[in-house]
Amino acid sequence: MENIAVIGAGTMGNGIAHVFAMNGFKVNLVDISADRLEKALKTIDKNLWRMVAKEKIKETDKEETIENITTHTNITEAIKDADLIIEAASENLDVKLKIFKSLDDHAPENCILASNTSSISITKIASATKRPAKVIGMHFMNPVPVMKLVEVIRGYATDDATTQTIMAVSEKLHKIPTEVNDYPGFVANRILMPMINEAITTLHEGVAGVKEIDTVMKLGMAHPMGPLQLADFIGLDICLSIMRVLQDGFGNPKYAPSPLLVNMVTANKLGRKSGEGFYLYSEESKDLKVAPTFS
Numbered sequence: 201m202e203n204i205a206v207i208g209a210g211t212m213g214n215g216i217a218h219v220f221a222m223n224g225f226k227v228n229l230v231d232i233s234a235d236r237l238e239k240a241l242k243t244i245d246k247n248l249w250r251m252v253a254k255e256k257i258k259e260t261d262k263e264e265t266i267e268n269i270t271t272h273t274n275i276t277e278a279i280k281d282a283d284l285i286i287e288a289a290s291e292n293l294d295v296k297l298k299i300f301k302s303l304d305d306h307a308p309e310n311c312i313l314a315s316n317t318s319s320i321s322i323t324k325i326a327s328a329t330k331r332p333a334k335v336i337g338m339h340f341m342n343p344v345p346v347m348k349l350v351e352v353i354r355g356y357a358t359d360d361a362t363t364q365t366i367m368a369v370s371e372k373l374h375k376i377p378t379e380v381n382d383y384p385g386f387v388a389n390r391i392l393m394p395m396i397n398e399a400i401t402t403l404h405e406g407v408a409g410v411k412e413i414d415t416v417m418k419l420g421m422a423h424p425m426g427p428l429q430l431a432d433f434i435g436l437d438i439c440l441s442i443m444r445v446l447q448d449g450f451g452n453p454k455y456a457p458s459p460l461l462v463n464m465v466t467a468n469k470l471g472r473k474s475g476e477g478f479y480l481y482s483e484e485s486k487d488l489k490v491a492p493t494f495s
């Protein structure tokens with residue numbers, strides 16, 4: 201396994217390209233937007249410099265990593281010699297089904313097709329291809345160069361050889377791959393999102409304030425970040441859409457999203473990316489301030 205293609209050069213795609221390239225793989229990074237590709241290369245460069253500064257890698261390693269990455273806007277050209285393709289495009293079922301149909305039509309016959317989706321069924325994605333045994337979930341965590349876990353998701357038809365290859369490749373990236381089956385939210389989000397949702401309900405019912413809820417979970421459970429701050433970091437729209445996947449997938453009322461979460465997304469208070477969620481975010485101040493609605 202040598203040639204990797206990464207589809208989508210956003211937050212996750214640039215991180216995935218970074219770790220593969222740093223571990224000696226040749227990476228073709230693809231996006232429909234040339235602007236996104238340019239930004240991705242800048243982000244990778246900045247993150248590699250940070251690793252040089254922390255003496256985690258040498259400057260020559262940084263240069264080799266950058267040389268291993270080629271950017272493309274033409275997907276067919278970028279995947280023609282790929283051994284493994286990791287799709288990290290926008291979290292939208294139609295977008296992913298179209299991409300996988302095209303990957304299946306143009307990638308070499310033995311190429312494995314992986315998705316970094318956080319909530320869409322791998323079995324569903326695989327149904328857009330004629331090679332469902334070779335379709336698998338490779339769920340990296342954000343930020344990819346830092347986080348150790350790869351949640352490896354077996355779709356209904358994923359075969360053992362594909363799973364073993366992906367477990368071995370993840371280890372070559374110095375990650376810890378963990379195998380799970382394809383059910384709504386997989387393992388990571390099935391457990392994380394109801395916890396975040398419960399924190400939002402706890403706030404909504406007035407049991408405690410934003411800082412108090414986060415402090416209990418940080419200091420009491422040794423979580424590096426409280427659930428409300430984490431929700432802001434992930435994006436409240438993403439949290440809501442994953443709760444909807446759990447609610448639709450299991451049909452169990454325990455997965456109903458908090459009405460406060462729904463309201464905040466409707467009001468475009470999406471967390472860090474919109475400047476306000478449970479906390480306020482500004483360029484000028486690094487101090488975490490509770491948003492006016494909750495203070």
Ligand code: NAI
Nearest residue numbers: 208209210211212231232236288289290291316317318342
């Ligand atoms: P993003 O919005 O930052 O990037 C998505 C990129 O895909 C954009 O640059 C967009 O131009 C590109 N794109 C859209 N359609 C395309 C197509 N047809 N061909 C090529 N490129 C296309 O999204 P982000 O956050 O990087 O998420 C990507 C995937 O990773 C999603 O499936 C998401 O659920 C998953 N994920 C996200 C995490 C996060 O913390 N952001 C964590 C784990 C998984």
